[in-house]
Amino acid sequence: MPLSPWGRGGFTPGSSHEESPLSLHGRGGLGVRVRKGKSPQLLLDDCSTPTLNSYLHTLCSTRAEVLCYNLRIATFNPLDNKTTSCRPSLDLDEEAIIMDFELSDEHKLFRDTVRDFAEKEVAPGALERDKTHRFPNEIVEKMAALGLMGVPFPEEYGGAGGDTLSYAIAVEEISRADGSLGLTLAAHTSLGASPFYLFGTPEQKEKYLKPQAQGKMIGAFGLTEPHAGSDAGGTKTFAYRDNGEWVINGSKLYMTSGRIAGVMVITAKTDKEATGSRGISSFIVENPAEGLSFGKDEDKMGLRSSITSPVFFENVRVPEENVLGTPDLGFKQFLEILDGGRISIGAMAVGLGQAALDAALRYSNERQQFGQPISNFQAVQFMLADMATRLEAARLLVYQAAWLKDRKKPFTKEAAMAKLFASEVGEEACHKSIQVHGGFGYITEAQVERYYRDVRLTEIGEGTSEIQRLVIAREVLKSAKKAGARA
Numbered sequence: 001m002p003l004s005p006w007g008r009g010g011f012t013p014g015s016s017h018e019e020s021p022l023s024l025h026g027r028g029g030l031g032v033r034v035r036k037g038k039s040p041q042l043l044l045d046d047c048s049t050p051t052l053n054s055y056l057h058t059l060c061s062t063r064a065e066v067l068c069y070n071l072r073i074a075t076f077n078p079l080d081n082k083t084t085s086c087r088p089s090l091d092l093d094e095e096a097i098i099m100d101f102e103l104s105d106e107h108k109l110f111r112d113t114v115r116d117f118a119e120k121e122v123a124p125g126a127l128e129r130d131k132t133h134r135f136p137n138e139i140v141e142k143m144a145a146l147g148l149m150g151v152p153f154p155e156e157y158g159g160a161g162g163d164t165l166s167y168a169i170a171v172e173e174i175s176r177a178d179g180s181l182g183l184t185l186a187a188h189t190s191l192g193a194s195p196f197y198l199f200g201t202p203e204q205k206e207k208y209l210k211p212q213a214q215g216k217m218i219g220a221f222g223l224t225e226p227h228a229g230s231d232a233g234g235t236k237t238f239a240y241r242d243n244g245e246w247v248i249n250g251s252k253l254y255m256t257s258g259r260i261a262g263v264m265v266i267t268a269k270t271d272k273e274a275t276g277s278r279g280i281s282s283f284i285v286e287n288p289a290e291g292l293s294f295g296k297d298e299d300k301m302g303l304r305s306s307i308t309s310p311v312f313f314e315n316v317r318v319p320e321e322n323v324l325g326t327p328d329l330g331f332k333q334f335l336e337i338l339d340g341g342r343i344s345i346g347a348m349a350v351g352l353g354q355a356a357l358d359a360a361l362r363y364s365n366e367r368q369q370f371g372q373p374i375s376n377f378q379a380v381q382f383m384l385a386d387m388a389t390r391l392e393a394a395r396l397l398v399y400q401a402a403w404l405k406d407r408k409k410p411f412t413k414e415a416a417m418a419k420l421f422a423s424e425v426g427e428e429a430c431h432k433s434i435q436v437h438g439g440f441g442y443i444t445e446a447q448v449e450r451y452y453r454d455v456r457l458t459e460i461g462e463g464t465s466e467i468q469r470l471v472i473a474r475e476v477l478k479s480a481k482k483a484g485a486r487a
């Protein structure tokens with residue numbers, strides 16, 4: 001198992017360790033990573049395994065911290081051969097530092113773990129899947145086993161007990177390998193599962209959030225309609241009460257993963273008299289259901305191995321208890337859902353932009369013209385410098401929005417800024433990367449044209465760039481007004 005960028009230190013792993021049949025990836029695997037100069041850390045799939053203590057005993061002669069793939073940390077004490085204080089690895093209460101631009105060791109370890117997984121399991125088939133439009137069920141299953149399908153949800157709901165920052169990191173790293181899978185992950189988590197976390201009753205959380213967070217059920221979200229896109233308050237889908245049930249009629253457009261979802265949350269008008277965005281409610285619709293059908297999968301510019309399809313509701317009946325949150329307040333609810341979702345779309349753009357920069361760095365060092373690598377030319381260096389600088393700024397905006405959300409501070413403006421900036425910077429990085437690659441950049445095999453096609457969606461989905469600018473303008477004007485009132 002490659003340890004880079006990790007080395008061994010602190011203790012001596014068992015001799016057969018690197019060749020362990022219990023491989024880094026996949027259920028039952030025990031992987032070990034020891035960070036140079038840091039306290040020993042083992043990386044395990046599942047710290048609840050009964051063999052854990054005896055396994056650790058063969059490895060550790062000193063106290064060791066154990067980070068499991070399921071995002072829990074345990075402390076192993078070789079003296080009494082016991083693993084103790086098993087806890088979620090990301091404990092917000094522990095954080096005392098207010099201003100720190102370094103990721104914590106735990107976030108770094110998490111990032112490296114997802115990166116390893118993405119490089120080994122996700123990236124290799126991404127080009128082929130883009131050509132064949134094949135949805136990678138087998139990779140989603142592995143992601144579920146690693147806890148990646150429910151990163152920001154508490155363990156009691158089947159999640160990994162992580163935070164929004166670790167979720168953003170996961171989306172970035174998966175998107176860096178495959179934008180389609182990045183979108184699948186983002187839509188499942190932010191749009192499919194989080195409405196249940198934010199607004200669900202305990203019963204709804206148990207029934208729908210838990211299996212989604214465990215990755216046993218894919219979730220989807222239906223807001224956009226043929227006549228209601230940016231103006232999502234213009235929803236025409238309608239639901240009425242009949243015999244203790246709700247009857248839904250209408251249609252949704254461009255639903256990500258809808259066809260393969262076990263459950264979807266959709267918006268429908270419930271008060272015909274209400275004008276504008278009022279009188280809209282959110283409904284839980286299980287798939288399959290009588291009267292629920294899907295149109296042909298869309299043939300898209302990019303993100304071709306994620307599934308996007310229209311959805312039709314013809315007298316779909318759901319029980320009373322399938323209203324999610326407060327009836328008639330669906331519009332307010334989905335604005336809150338989209339605020340969170342925008343952080344992950346920003347992370348997706350950063351991941352794709354980073355992939356484009358990585359490719360440009362590699363290629364510019366290899367490609368020789370005029371007897372030297374093209375990275376020697378200042379014009380090429382300037383493109384690399386701009387890409388690196390803007391991507392770093394975009395990443396910081398994404399992290400900031402995630403940080404604010406985790407601390408329950410207002411983050412609407414910051415999430416919109418992160419999405420707006422990251423999507424435009426991501427697109428620019430892909431554009432420049434193609435330029436650095438010259439003719440090869442235009443060829444599929446180079447992969448950068450795929451990144452370019454994939455990243456384009458991030459300027460459209462979950463609110464276009466124009467809508468983000470409207471949100472940001474509204475927020476800054478509000479602040480200015482407040483400041484004016486104080487002056």
Ligand SMILES: Cc1cc2nc3c(=O)[nH]c(=O)nc-3n(C[C@H](O)[C@H](O)[C@H](O)COP(=O)(O)OP(=O)(O)OC[C@H]3O[C@@H](n4cnc5c(N)ncnc54)[C@H](O)[C@@H]3O)c2cc1C
Binds near residue numbers: 191303460463
């Ligand atoms: C691959 C993909 C996956 C998607 N997944 C989902 C999903 O899972 N669930 C879901 O509900 N939706 C999904 N969508 C839909 C997506 O969120 C919408 O396409 C997006 O919100 C824009 O809506 P629209 O396409 O109707 O564009 P429109 O609203 O028709 O906008 C067209 C243009 O007009 C501009 N415009 C509109 N109003 C204003 C205004 N007031 N001021 C300035 N400019 C304005 C827009 O910015 C844009 O440039 C997906 C879309 C795609 C392509």
